[in-house]
Amino acid sequence: MNEKIQKVHKKIEMELSKIKQDIIDTSLDLHNKPETAMEEHYAHSILTKWLKNEGFSITTPVADLNTAFVAKKGSGKPVIAFLLEYDALPQIGHACGHNLIATGGLAASTALGRALDNGEFEGTVLAIGTPGEEGAGGKIIELEAGVFDGVDACLMFHPNDQITIPWRHLTANAHLSIKYFGKSAHTASHGEEGKNALSALIQFFVATDMLRQHIPETSRLNGIITKGGDAPNIIPEYAEAEFLVRALTQEKVKEMVKKVEACAEGAALSTGTKVRIEQNSPVYAEMKNNKMMANRMAGYLEQTGEVVTAPVIKGGAGSSDIGNVSLKIPTIHPYLKITPNAVAGHSIEFREAAKSPEAHQAMLNMAEALAKTGADLLLDSEYFKSVQKEFAESGPDYPA
Ligand SMILES: [Zn+2]
Ligand SMILES: [Zn+2]
The missing domain is CATH 3.40.630.10 (Zn peptidases)
Incomplete structure (x- = not known):
């Protein structure tokens, strides 16, 4: 030197x-x-x-x-x-x-x-x-x-x-918001008129838990529920999660995001709710x-x-x-x-x-x-x- x-x-x-x-x-x-x-x-x-x-x-x-x-x-x-x-x-x-x-x-x-x-x-x-x-x-x-x-x-x-x-x-990482839109109703007296956004969100989490069997061990799927309803006697008309999808490369993250989206859409279909998936930040x-x-x-x-x-x-x-x-x-x-x-x-x-x-x-x-x-x-x-x-x-x- x-x-x-x-x-x-x-x-x-x-x-x-x-x-x-x-x-x-x-x-x-x-x-x-x-x-x-x-x-x-x-x-x-x-x-x-x-x-x-x-x-x-x-x-x-x-x-x-x-x-x-x-x-x-x-x-x-x-x-x-x-x-x-x-x-x-x-x-x-x-x-x-x-x-x-x-x-x-x-x-x-x-x-x-x-x-x-x-x-x-x-x-x-x-x-x-x-x-x-x-x-x-x-x-x-x-x-x-x-x-x-x-x-x-x-x-x-x-x-x-x-x-x-x-x-x-x-790891590369995508940060998603998963938002379900249902219909509120009294849980006891008018249950059949409601569409439960929280049920959809729970199904989404169960589906992604199952998806974990099929992802590489270096990938990660993690989320939290940020909104799950207002009272136990109201069918939640809105529920929301934040979710992270990690993999070794940006390309693999993009492929996994498609599978996570399919989990989200499947849950919407079976509950009669609508889902909106947003990306909160650019992919890391x-x-x-x-x-x-x-x-x-x-x-x-x-x-x-x-x-x-x-x-x-x-x-x-x-x-x-x-x-x-x-x-x-x-x-x-x-x-x-x-x-x-x-x-x-x-x-x-x-x-x-x-x-x-x-x-x-x-x-x-x-x-x-x-x-x-x-x-x-x-x-x-x-x-x-x-x-x-x-x-x-x-x-x-x-x-x-
Ligand atoms: Zn940190
Ligand atoms: Zn840090």
Whole structure:
């Protein structure tokens, strides 16, 4: 590694140590005020304020999303983007730890941005605010609106329990609403005049339970009933479910959605109700991890004392809208251990882990690794080219 890069790495370490406490305080602040997908107004305001103070120019809203933003520092190529997620889950708060994603990205862009201030090297650092990861597909909306046009590499991470891995596969995912329309009537005196929308919905769930026998073991069908009637003495005229259809590829998701639709239509037919099926967000795509970037990040992360293990690529996995970005732009989305305990994502225990001192130290270490990887992309044109070459020649990651 040449002297110039080493100097920039030192600068990144120094700047991160200066902002460490403010970054932790910001993470705790976000954790205390959880906001659900596309409602992240508080997070949007404090993150953009911080970046503005750092000399980033802020564009917001972007892609017609009020809580999305692009913060930019520097000019010209390459263009390196750190992606910030900051939505929480309904009812249980930051049980996916996106407060750490936001502040890790904030720390990395701040440190690399300050290194850029010296004017010793060229390039652009972006911090892109990507709202609504939990179901609303914010990144896909931004991607389609051109927010990522001209970006050469995207860097972010996700909190994890027990192990840190440089990359992992993701499943493609369709988010559906299933709506049944029936006819209300008194359940005791006028039952024969009613058409029961809840009966249709229950049949739909039973049919999809049976469909599970015939799907690959890496696919997933999961749903909840969001509306099932108003009173036990009224035949429900309306019932509604939200439903997720996951498979290894977008193509397989589309095939499975057709089968799920057939389950929904069959239930409507047998109950005399009508069904409407809506897609709530664009389909989340599978993940293409850039190994040149993931391995470089992993090396820097190990230097901070974090233990990085080889990814276990098997079975089902969650989904994220970063998948869609990764198919268009070289991207990394490593998983960072924030607790040594076996803790399920989207649980109360994970929410508590996401505000722990261990989580914050790991997040700061990750910010350092991401910022240094970003610096290498800006300073080392051979490395930058090798990342682009891998992207051109490789495909998404699937379990064996
Ligand atoms: Zn989540
Ligand atoms: Zn998440």
